[in-house]
Amino acid sequence: MVAITEFQKIGIGLIGFGSFFLLFGVLLYFDSVLLAFGNILFLSGVTFIIGFRRTAHFFFQRQKFRGSFFFLGGVSLVLCRWPIIGILVESYGFVLLFRSFFPMALGFVLSAVNSPFLSAFFSSSSSMV
Numbered sequence: 809m810v811a812i813t814e815f816q817k818i819g820i821g822l823i824g825f826g827s828f829f830l831l832f833g834v835l836l837y838f839d840s841v842l843l844a845f846g847n848i849l850f851l852s853g854v855t856f857i858i859g860f861r862r863t864a865h866f867f868f869q870r871q872k873f874r875g876s877f878f879f880l881g882g883v884s885l886v887l888c889r890w891p892i893i894g895i896l897v898e899s900y901g902f903v904l905l906f907r908s909f910f911p912m913a914l915g916f917v918l919s920a921v922n923s924p925f926l927s928a929f930f931s932s933s934s935s936m937v
Contacts, residue, residue, distance in 0.1 A: 826852075
């Protein structure tokens with residue numbers, strides 16, 4: 809079992825609050841202050857969870873340079889109060905950064921569908937009769 813340090817617990821909380829503010833900022837028609845606050849909390853939460861050195865190494869790898877450029881550029885556009893364009897650029901950078909993670913996440917979701925409760929729910933709701 810892996811022990812979670814206090815910094816990692818703080819990081820999980822920061823990522824949770826950052827995700828909440830990002831979602832709330834989008835729901836309130838791209839409120840730039842909420843989006844900027846959410847971005848700052850999210851990035852600081854990632855830094856708290858994996859550490860400053862590993863965060864810098866993740867964002868500044870040669871093969872992930874384009875994704876990092878778009879992601880951090882989108883964050884800076886949101887901070888400069890261009891929220892719609894910033895979120896679009898940031899989303900494109902997020903997809904470029906985490907595209908190697910998507911197949912693993914999809915496999916996890918599909919394995920969750922094979923659980924007895926969820927498979928019974930999906931098989932009964934998908935019938936057309």
